[in-house]
Amino acid sequence: MPRQRSSATTAECALEKGLRRRWRLGERAIEGGIFLASLLAIVVLLGIVALLLRQGLPIFSYTPPWAFLFGTRWYPVSEPPTFGIAPFFVATLWVTAVATAVAVPVGVACAAYLSEVARPAIRETAKPIIELLAGFPSVVMGFIGLLLLSPLIQSMFNLNTGLCGLAAGIMLSLMSLPIIVTVSEDAMRAIPDDFRQAAYALGATKWEVVRHVSIPAALSGISAAMMLGIGRAIGETMTVLMIAGGALAMPVSPTAPMMPMTAAIASGIGNAVRGGLQYQALFAIGLLLFLMTLAVNLVADAVLERQKRKFQR
Amino acid sequence: MRMKSGLSRQLSQRTAFAVLLVATIAVVMVTLFIIVRIAVSGAGALNWSFLTQPPTDAGRAGGIFPALVGTFYLMLGTLMLALPIGVLAGIYLSEYAPRNWLTRVINLAIINLAGVPSIVYGLFGLGVFVLMMKFGMSLLAASLTLACQALAMTITTSREALLAVPREYREGSLAIGATKWQTIRHLILPQARPGIITGAVLAMSRAAGESAPILIVGAAFIVPGLPQSPFDRFMALPYHLYTVATQVPGVPGDTKWAVALVLLAVVLSFNVLATIVRLRARRQRV
Amino acid sequence: MTAASTVSRDRMPEHSTTKIRTEGVSLYYGAFQALRNITLDIPERAITAIIGPSGCGKSTFLRIFNRMNDLIPGARVEGTIQLEGIDIYDRCIDVVELRKRVGMVFQKPNPFPMSVFENVAFGPRRHGGNNRGELADIVEKSLRQAALWDEVKDKLDKSAFDLSGGQQQRLCIARVLAVEPQVILMDEPCSALDPVATLKIEDLMRQLSNSYTIVIVTHNMQQAARASDISAFLLMEPDRAGVLVECGPTSQLFTSPKDKRTEDYITGRFG
Numbered sequence: 018m019p020r021q022r023s024s025a026t027t028a029e030c031a032l033e034k035g036l037r038r039r040w041r042l043g044e045r046a047i048e049g050g051i052f053l054a055s056l057l058a059i060v061v062l063l064g065i066v067a068l069l070l071r072q073g074l075p076i077f078s079y080t081p082p083w084a085f086l087f088g089t090r091w092y093p094v095s096e097p098p099t100f101g102i103a104p105f106f107v108a109t110l111w112v113t114a115v116a117t118a119v120a121v122p123v124g125v126a127c128a129a130y131l132s133e134v135a136r137p138a139i140r141e142t143a144k145p146i147i148e149l150l151a152g153f154p155s156v157v158m159g160f161i162g163l164l165l166l167s168p169l170i171q172s173m174f175n176l177n178t179g180l181c182g183l184a185a186g187i188m189l190s191l192m193s194l195p196i197i198v199t200v201s202e203d204a205m206r207a208i209p210d211d212f213r214q215a216a217y218a219l220g221a222t223k224w225e226v227v228r229h230v231s232i233p234a235a236l237s238g239i240s241a242a243m244m245l246g247i248g249r250a251i252g253e254t255m256t257v258l259m260i261a262g263g264a265l266a267m268p269v270s271p272t273a274p275m276m277p278m279t280a281a282i283a284s285g286i287g288n289a290v291r292g293g294l295q296y297q298a299l300f301a302i303g304l305l306l307f308l309m310t311l312a313v314n315l316v317a318d319a320v321l322e323r324q325k326r327k328f329q330r
Numbered sequence: 331m332r333m334k335s336g337l338s339r340q341l342s343q344r345t346a347f348a349v350l351l352v353a354t355i356a357v358v359m360v361t362l363f364i365i366v367r368i369a370v371s372g373a374g375a376l377n378w379s380f381l382t383q384p385p386t387d388a389g390r391a392g393g394i395f396p397a398l399v400g401t402f403y404l405m406l407g408t409l410m411l412a413l414p415i416g417v418l419a420g421i422y423l424s425e426y427a428p429r430n431w432l433t434r435v436i437n438l439a440i441i442n443l444a445g446v447p448s449i450v451y452g453l454f455g456l457g458v459f460v461l462m463m464k465f466g467m468s469l470l471a472a473s474l475t476l477a478c479q480a481l482a483m484t485i486t487t488s489r490e491a492l493l494a495v496p497r498e499y500r501e502g503s504l505a506i507g508a509t510k511w512q513t514i515r516h517l518i519l520p521q522a523r524p525g526i527i528t529g530a531v532l533a534m535s536r537a538a539g540e541s542a543p544i545l546i547v548g549a550a551f552i553v554p555g556l557p558q559s560p561f562d563r564f565m566a567l568p569y570h571l572y573t574v575a576t577q578v579p580g581v582p583g584d585t586k587w588a589v590a591l592v593l594l595a596v597v598l599s600f601n602v603l604a605t606i607v608r609l610r611a612r613r614q615r616v
Numbered sequence: 617m618t619a620a621s622t623v624s625r626d627r628m629p630e631h632s633t634t635k636i637r638t639e640g641v642s643l644y645y646g647a648f649q650a651l652r653n654i655t656l657d658i659p660e661r662a663i664t665a666i667i668g669p670s671g672c673g674k675s676t677f678l679r680i681f682n683r684m685n686d687l688i689p690g691a692r693v694e695g696t697i698q699l700e701g702i703d704i705y706d707r708c709i710d711v712v713e714l715r716k717r718v719g720m721v722f723q724k725p726n727p728f729p730m731s732v733f734e735n736v737a738f739g740p741r742r743h744g745g746n747n748r749g750e751l752a753d754i755v756e757k758s759l760r761q762a763a764l765w766d767e768v769k770d771k772l773d774k775s776a777f778d779l780s781g782g783q784q785q786r787l788c789i790a791r792v793l794a795v796e797p798q799v800i801l802m803d804e805p806c807s808a809l810d811p812v813a814t815l816k817i818e819d820l821m822r823q824l825s826n827s828y829t830i831v832i833v834t835h836n837m838q839q840a841a842r843a844s845d846i847s848a849f850l851l852m853e854p855d856r857a858g859v860l861v862e863c864g865p866t867s868q869l870f871t872s873p874k875d876k877r878t879e880d881y882i883t884g885r886f887g
């Protein structure tokens with residue numbers, strides 16, 4: 018709070034006593050660099066948006082947005098080419114739905130067990146192992162799905178191929194589990210103990226406390242966890258590229274082979290002529306993907322902030 | 331709360347906890363199973379020459395040396411680019427940032443960067459580094475792309491590590507006439523180091539395991555030699571696993587598992603390293 | 617403040633004994649006024665105690681002298697604060713240089729997470745001293761001044777956290793002494809200490825007051841009465857702004873307070 022006042026005499030006195038303001042240019046320069054570095058986060062995000070818009074939007078002058086979104090035929094190299102991404106979009110929905118349906122109940126159950134029931138020793142062992150799961154590269158998950166899970170699914174459901182949305186969704190559920198467990202568990206542990214004590218005082222059993230106090234009180238945290246898990250599943254590429262089946266047709270059930278949006282980009286971008294229609298269409302898919310994950314993450318963040326504020330002080 | 335008879339309440343508690351326990355055990359078991367299965371199946375083909383020889387016959391024979399080296403370069407490149415910027419930005423956010431709209435925008439940008447799908451980073455890298463900056467499909471373009479992706483993590487972990495340093499230290503230092511930067515440089519940063527290292531190691535581990543972006547910006551299926559300059563194409567472990575698992579017919583099963591094993595070992599060892607750094611720092615502080 | 621009055625002040629005879637002069641000082645935390653119109657002279661080479669009930673703004677007032685309040689977003693100071701006749705809130709004042717001259721010891725001992733030696737050497741190192749021999753001299757001298765040398769001379773390389781609370785606080789004082797300030801501000805330096813450690817710090821303050829100007833905030837009436845030369849009594853007005861009720865030689869303030877509110881406070885009738 019430096020004030021805008023100065024008198025010649027004070028300035029002289031200050032000079033005499035060595036209190037005169039120094040500029041410390043070296044430090045100013047470092048601090049300038051620090052500031053610029055922090056702007057880089059914005060620059061990269063805006064760069065991503067700008068690039069996706071610039072490379073992706075032109076496709077809409079060839080295929081109108083509604084035809085692009087709802088068209089069911091993706092024939093980028095036929096004459097004339099058609100770009101309808103509805104099958105990719107639906108595939109992403111299927112895969113994400115399967116992943117969420119598996120990961121959320123299991124993840125919340127894990128979180129409830131670890132935060133409310135488990136002895137510290139068990140918690141300290143199980144948690145790092147579950148967190149390890151978050152470190153598995155997605156290509157390894159795809160590999161496991163390819164070699165172990167999809168044959169299983171093929172024989173269980175009597176399919177022509179085990180490479181389908183279901184297999185991809187199950188592997189994705191493993192990948193979004195750690196974040197769901199961590200975030201939900203944090204939410205439950207953040208609940209002040211008086212909440213639980215009050216219920217115990219009424220004669221509730223531990224399970225009743227978990228079910229009627231802890232889980233409801235952590236509900237916004239749990240939904241944020243779910244959103245983050247969904248965001249992870251939507252954006253995952255290698256796993257779905259390897260085991261979702263890669264079929265271009267509109268998937269009618271989760272057991273059909275399918276091509277989620279990420280896989281469509283990954284498998285098409287190598288062959289697309291730079292700047293060509295297919296190239297533009299793939300960037301447009303990227304744009305859609307970006308917007309979907311952006312929305313999911315913003316909602317998750319808002320919910321988490323609210324949850325954090327709920328039990329503060 | 332509906333009050334049932336004591337016995338049935340006990341019973342429902344038992345059942346419920348059993349279900350929770352089963353869920354937890356299942357997740358832990360699946361995790362361990364994957365690790366063990368990869369270790370067991372991959373160990374067969376894993377030997378010294380597998381690690382030190384280049385692949386032959388499109389990956390059906392030979393080793394994975396160039397892929398290992400390529401992944402090592404990628405980790406190094408990501409670290410060198412993302413760590414300094416992450417630390418600087420973390421310092422800004424924890425020590426300098428006023429409470430204003432710009433800071434809010436920066437924080438929001440970081441949250442969103444963390445959620446951008448890796449394939450979108452790949453498109454970004456292709457458009458910006460490969461084509462616009464004309465780095466071509468190269469190690470440099472891939473490192474830059476992965477660094478952009480790692481940025482959110484290095485910034486966040488640095489910021490949190492710095493914020494965890496008690497305010498009293500800052501006051502004590504400023505109160506004896508140290509400048510703000512001196513305080514940060516000589517007192518706050520050393521305290522935050524373990525947290526920052528943890529984040530950096532995790533970022534490297536991610537860079538090692540990432541395949542979608544590098545598939546777009548420069549990883550090659552087979553390159554004869556090691557990359558000689560940042561502008562060369564390169565092989566990388568995750569991409570190599572992808573190709574031997576799905577693109578090349580007739581690769582022996584052992585070989586595939588061995589590639590998966592090496593990749594998993596590299597990635598998880600860095601994860602474990604990060605955990606160790608974190609735990610050791612926590613123990614020291616007590 | 618006009619130039620003319622600053623100059624005339626400088627020529628005033630009692631100036632030689634006034635180290636810090638505050639005139640009409642008010643402080644705001646955003647919209648909240650924490651201090652109102654405080655005018656107080658702090659004599660050189662003496663101990664001035666600031667007393668008053670909790671929340672009346674003692675710490676706030678103390679932190680004005682080395683501009684620690686600058687660190688709090690939204691804090692705003694009005695009025696004049698002069699160190700040896702220089703307006704320390706002037707635009708051309710270097711806060712870092714000011715804080716070298718006006719050091720501060722905090723309520724809770726806050727040794728840095730490093731060795732005893734490095735704690736004391738921290739300030740001198742930042743101000744350009746790097747010669748190991750010179751540093752060792754400064755460290756020894758400061759620790760002796762802080763009456764800590766004999767207790768720690770064998771553990772200079774040990775972590776500062778291994779010291780007792782009282783030792784830690786003296787270490788913090790040594791850390792301030794090492795940068796050779798003119799003024800030492802102490803914000804309830806003994807509140808975390810036991811009576812023995814407290815007495816040690818009080819002895820120390822006595823000795824230091826021969827060469828330093830000391831301003832201490834304390835809750836402890838006996839401490840103020842025992843250890844200070846001048847006492848200033850702050851109190852909250854109904855709107856919670858702190859005002860200076862009374863100020864004078866400690867012996868006088870404690871034996872024959874002029875203000876009824878001071879009397880009530882020192883006799884323990886409230887606060």
Ligand SMILES: Nc1ncnc2c1ncn2[C@@H]1O[C@H](COP(=O)(O)OP(=O)(O)OP(=O)(O)O)[C@@H](O)[C@H]1O
Nearest residue numbers: 645648650669670671672673674675676677688856
């Ligand atoms: N950073 C701040 N922002 C807003 N108000 C503050 C801030 N710090 C202190 N205050 C308020 O200013 C008033 C004076 O606080 P201060 O800490 O100076 O009191 P104090 O006399 O030192 O009390 P104590 O004896 O308990 O330490 C209090 O009402 C307090 O709530």
Ligand SMILES: [Mg+2]
Nearest residue numbers: 674675676803
């Ligand atoms: Mg106080």
